[in-house]
Amino acid sequence: MQNRRRIWIALAIIGLVILVPATAQISAEMVMDQVYTRPSGQDMQATLHMTITNSRGSTRERSIVQFRKDDGEVEKKIMFFTSPADVRNTSFLSFSYADGRRDDQWIYLPALGRVRRIASDKTNDSFMGSDFTYEDMGARHPSEDTHTLLREENLDGWDVYVIESTPVEPNNEYVKTRNWIIKDEWIGLRKEFIGADGSVVRRLSIESYEKIDSIWVITDMTMNNLAKNTSTRISMEDVSFNNELRDAFFSERQMSRGPRL
Amino acid sequence: MRRIAMKKHRILVLTMILACSASAFAMDVDIRGMLRSYTGLAFSDAAITANEQTVDLTLEGWGDQTRLVVNPYAYIGIGNEPEMGIREAYVDFFLDNADIRVGKQAVMWGQAEGAFITDIVSPRDMRSFILADFREIRKGIPAVKADYFTGPFTFEGIWIPQFVPSSMPAEDSIWQRAIPFPSGTPISFTEPSLHFENSEVFGKIRYFGPRISWEVMGGYAWTDEPFVTRVNINPDSDPTIESIDVNYGRYTVLGGSFSTSVGTTVIRGEAAAYLNKPFTVGELTSPASVTSKEFHQVQSLIGIDWSLFGMDMSAQYILAYIHNHEQGIMEQFRAVPEFGHTVTFRVQKTLLDDRLTAKVFSYLEIDPMNALVRPSLSWNIEDGVILEGGAELFFGDEDGMFGYYHDNSMVYASLRWYF
Numbered sequence: 159m160q161n162r163r164r165i166w167i168a169l170a171i172i173g174l175v176i177l178v179p180a181t182a183q184i185s186a187e188m189v190m191d192q193v194y195t196r197p198s199g200q201d202m203q204a205t206l207h208m209t210i211t212n213s214r215g216s217t218r219e220r221s222i223v224q225f226r227k228d229d230g231e232v233e234k235k236i237m238f239f240t241s242p243a244d245v246r247n248t249s250f251l252s253f254s255y256a257d258g259r260r261d262d263q264w265i266y267l268p269a270l271g272r273v274r275r276i277a278s279d280k281t282n283d284s285f286m287g288s289d290f291t292y293e294d295m296g297a298r299h300p301s302e303d304t305h306t307l308l309r310e311e312n313l314d315g316w317d318v319y320v321i322e323s324t325p326v327e328p329n330n331e332y333v334k335t336r337n338w339i340i341k342d343e344w345i346g347l348r349k350e351f352i353g354a355d356g357s358v359v360r361r362l363s364i365e366s367y368e369k370i371d372s373i374w375v376i377t378d379m380t381m382n383n384l385a386k387n388t389s390t391r392i393s394m395e396d397v398s399f400n401n402e403l404r405d406a407f408f409s410e411r412q413m414s415r416g417p418r419l
Numbered sequence: 420m421r422r423i424a425m426k427k428h429r430i431l432v433l434t435m436i437l438a439c440s441a442s443a444f445a446m447d448v449d450i451r452g453m454l455r456s457y458t459g460l461a462f463s464d465a466a467i468t469a470n471e472q473t474v475d476l477t478l479e480g481w482g483d484q485t486r487l488v489v490n491p492y493a494y495i496g497i498g499n500e501p502e503m504g505i506r507e508a509y510v511d512f513f514l515d516n517a518d519i520r521v522g523k524q525a526v527m528w529g530q531a532e533g534a535f536i537t538d539i540v541s542p543r544d545m546r547s548f549i550l551a552d553f554r555e556i557r558k559g560i561p562a563v564k565a566d567y568f569t570g571p572f573t574f575e576g577i578w579i580p581q582f583v584p585s586s587m588p589a590e591d592s593i594w595q596r597a598i599p600f601p602s603g604t605p606i607s608f609t610e611p612s613l614h615f616e617n618s619e620v621f622g623k624i625r626y627f628g629p630r631i632s633w634e635v636m637g638g639y640a641w642t643d644e645p646f647v648t649r650v651n652i653n654p655d656s657d658p659t660i661e662s663i664d665v666n667y668g669r670y671t672v673l674g675g676s677f678s679t680s681v682g683t684t685v686i687r688g689e690a691a692a693y694l695n696k697p698f699t700v701g702e703l704t705s706p707a708s709v710t711s712k713e714f715h716q717v718q719s720l721i722g723i724d725w726s727l728f729g730m731d732m733s734a735q736y737i738l739a740y741i742h743n744h745e746q747g748i749m750e751q752f753r754a755v756p757e758f759g760h761t762v763t764f765r766v767q768k769t770l771l772d773d774r775l776t777a778k779v780f781s782y783l784e785i786d787p788m789n790a791l792v793r794p795s796l797s798w799n800i801e802d803g804v805i806l807e808g809g810a811e812l813f814f815g816d817e818d819g820m821f822g823y824y825h826d827n828s829m830v831y832a833s834l835r836w837y838f
Contacts, residue, residue: 212772218802242802243451243837253629262629262680269554271527275632275678275685277726287773388772410627411518411568418481 186305186321190337192344194300197373199399201227206394210288213387218242220286223417227403231256234408235296238417239286249413254296266413273410282331289360289381289390291331302326308336313348317341332359345374359385371399452476452838459811459831461593468593468829469547471496475506486511490559507559518566523559526577528623528636530676530687533763533780534737536718537636537674537691540577540621542585542643548594548824550811558583571627577638579619582611584667585643593827596752599703600650605662611641633677636691642668644751647699650706660706668697668711683725687735690719698741699749708747715742722763733765753820760785774799782821789815789822803837 208220221241227234233254239245247268254261266273281293303323310319319341324334332351339346349362365378380391406412452475459469472495480487490507509522526540535543541557549556560583567574588594598604611617621638649664674691693716701709722735737760741748744757762785767778776799781792795809810830815822 210772244799244803244805244835246451246837260680260682269552271525271554271557272529274530275680275687277680277683277685277724277731283729284772287769406568409568410625411566411573415513415518 184307184319186307186319186323187300189307189319189321189339189344190300190303190305190323193337193339193346194297196344198228199371199373200229201225201401201403202397202399203401203403204394204397206392208286208288209391211389211391218287220245220288225403225407225417227405227408233296234405236408236412240417245286247416249416251408251413252296253408256299258299258301264410264413266410271414273413282329289383289386289388290392294362294381303335310341313338316343316347318347343374345376353385357384359383365391370397373399447481449479449481450476451479454836454838455833457831457833459829461826462828462830463826467497468827469497469831484513486513505559506555516568518568520562520564523561524564525554525557525559526562526564526621527557528634528676530678530689530722531720531737532722532733532735532765533782534689534718534720534735534761536689536720536737537634537672537676539640539643539672539691540579540619540638542583544586545644546586546588546592546594548588558586573623573625573627575623575625577619577621579621580615581613582617582619582641582667583643584610584641584645587644594824596823599752600660600663600706604660607662607664608645609664609666611667617641631677631679633675635675636673638672640670640672642670642697646697646711646750647709647752648697648711650701650709652707666697666711668713670694670696670713685724687722687724688720690717692717698755699752700745700747701749702747703749703752712745712748714744714748716740717742730766730768732767733763735763737761737763753823754818756786784815784819784821787816787819787822789813789817789819791821791824805835805837807833807835 203223203225206220206222206224208222210218210220219241220239223238223240225236233256235252235254237250239248239250249266251264251266251273252261253263263276264273265276282291284290285292285295303325306322306324308320308322310317312318317340318338321337321339322334323337325332331353333354334352336350336352337346338348345364345367346362347364350358351360353359361382361384363380363382364376365380367374367376367378369375375394375397377395377397378391378393380389382389453473455471455473455475457469457471457473458467460466461468473492474494475492476490478487478489478491487510488507489505491503491505494502496502505523507522507524509520509524512519512521527538528540529535529537531538533549541560543556544551544558545556560579561581562577562579564575564577619638619640621636621640623634623636625634626632645665645667647663648666651661651664653659653661671694672691673694674689676687676689678685678687680686695713696716697711697713699709700712703709717740718737720735720737722733724731724733726732739759739761741755741757748755762783763781764783765778765780767776769776776797777795778797779792779794781790783790790813792812792814793809794812795807797805797807799805808831810828812828813821813824815825817823817825
């Protein structure tokens with residue numbers, strides 16, 4: 159009886175020895191889930207400075223004050239455009255849903271003096287004339303793509319996973335993306351958008367990131383549009399988390415009032 | 420002339436006092452504004468129909484729980500006396516669950532684009548017909564506005580102690596509809612006096628939700644545009660018209676609006692019933708018959724917004740109905756049918772990294788068939804500097820709201836500089 163027990167224990171140990179390396183091999187889905195669920199605070203606020211450079215090298219500047227709150231089911235985001243002067247005091251409110259429902263979006267234009275609901279199929283449209291799209295400005299849910307772990311390598315001194323993601327729904331701009339994700343930190347260090355002909359259409363490079371309030375934040379990034387030879391750099395400052403923003407902040411009232419708390 | 424100078428002086432002094440107050444008491448002051456040069460050229464005779472220079476300033480001062488906004492402007496047009504004024508000058512008080520705004524303010528309500536259905540709180544500046552910028556077409560009114568917020572609901576009340584009429588085109592303006600009376604006929608205006616019982620009140624309940632937003636409104640208002648109540652005939656020298664009495668009248672309004680999205684399409688609706696609204700009634704060929712009478716009028720709108728091939732599109736259908744309609748009902752000397760049908764359509768596309776915007780907005784009145792088509796191209800030369808060119812094209816039956824101005828079709832160019 160005791161011998162039989164010993165045999166079972168031995169088999170269990172052998173099984174563990176065999177299985178552990180297999181389970182330690184992280185899947186592409188797990189990597190992208192880790193990126194998506196990386197702690198980002200209950201709420202966040204920041205000032206974004208956007209520099210848009212065209213193919214001739216001339217630049218345009220945009221400034222935005224952004225607030226975000228996520229309760230796990232709905233991510234609420236409100237952006238106040240503070241410059242240039244012709245768009246100052248314009249604000250944009252969006253609700254994004256974890257269950258995959260289409261976003262709800264509103265815009266406040268000072269010239270109209272009222273808040274208007276807007277159609278939300280602008281995901282691939284340029285955000286404020288930049289090289290970022292509206293989709294780039296939010297977090298894409300991992301279930302919207304299928305993922306493949308291509309390789310592990312070293313990039314800028316970091317050990318990274320290279321993940322290839324293919325949209326479940328066809329995308330008219332790119333057929334897949336490649337993401338360089340830092341191991342154990344779950345920050346994307348680079349992202350490439352691959353067109354139908356296999357060439358890189360756009361490339362997102364992370365210039366700097368830091369821990370603020372114990373949360374990793376990308377504070378400087380550049381999107382290069384290789385097809386158009388243009389680029390947009392976004393730098394963030396005055397970043398803070400967990401400011402206990404009320405739900406009422408993400409409202410028509412605040413859109414017309416501006417970014418003051 | 421001296422009165423105008425005095426008025427300007429007073430405006431300037433008031434602006435300076437408000438500006439100084441903001442600097443002295445508010446923690447933070449922001450000044451922004453816009454300069455605009457606008458020139459229009461008529462198709463019919465190549466005459467320059469508009470040559471306007473506008474300066475529009477906004478001074479905003481912030482305290483901990485208050486905000487001061489002053490919006491003075493100066494304007495010079497063709498052959499016009501330079502005009503200076505204050506479009507808005509108000510103070511906001513921000514409480515936890517309520518906002519109170521006191522002072523001269525423009526109020527914009529409703530969901531309609533280019534139509535005024537529940538958006539009747541502020542009178543309009545119609546001196547350029549409906550071609551003025553969206554914001555500038557609404558006049559500021561002295562009012563107290565209070566909003567109370569509870570969850571997704573907002574309760575809003577507005578009290579307007581002093582009646583302010585819409586500004587109508589001058590007699591020599593190309594936008595003045597011909598008055599069907601002999602030139603020089605004395606017109607006697609009667610404006611409501613400054614008395615508590617002549618004040619206007621409006622109220623609104625608004626729900627702001629992710630699936631649908633709606634509002635229900637009501638009010639006790641004045642007609643902002645005047646109507647003829649009587650044509651006085653001299654019986655001794657038939658058929659001489661001695662004078663015309665023009666008045667403003669009371670009516671009650673009840674209405675509402677909503678917006679929701681279905682897939683990637685936004686659906687908007689708005690409707691209002693104007694109860695016992697006074698209109699001019701009679702035959703202009705028989706001036707003695709002209710009088711005024713009250714009718715119930717309904718205006719409603721359904722609109723959709725969608726995107727197609729990267730273009731923003733919008734279409735609206737507007738239905739106007741007069742209950743117990745009679746022949747001879749007029750509004751601004753234009754016959755008002757029992758049923759009026761108007762369609763609007765907008766298509767807009769931004770190109771070249773948002774630097775170029777192409778837009779066409781058009782109104783089409785079905786009966787009589789006439790239209791206003793407004794194509795434009797605006798080029799963002801650099802941040803805050805916009806060059807725009809476009810046309811205002813009036814077509815169709817001259818009895819229509821737009822066809823009447825077919826001689827006013829024009830091209831224009833404008834340069835705006837925001838700071």
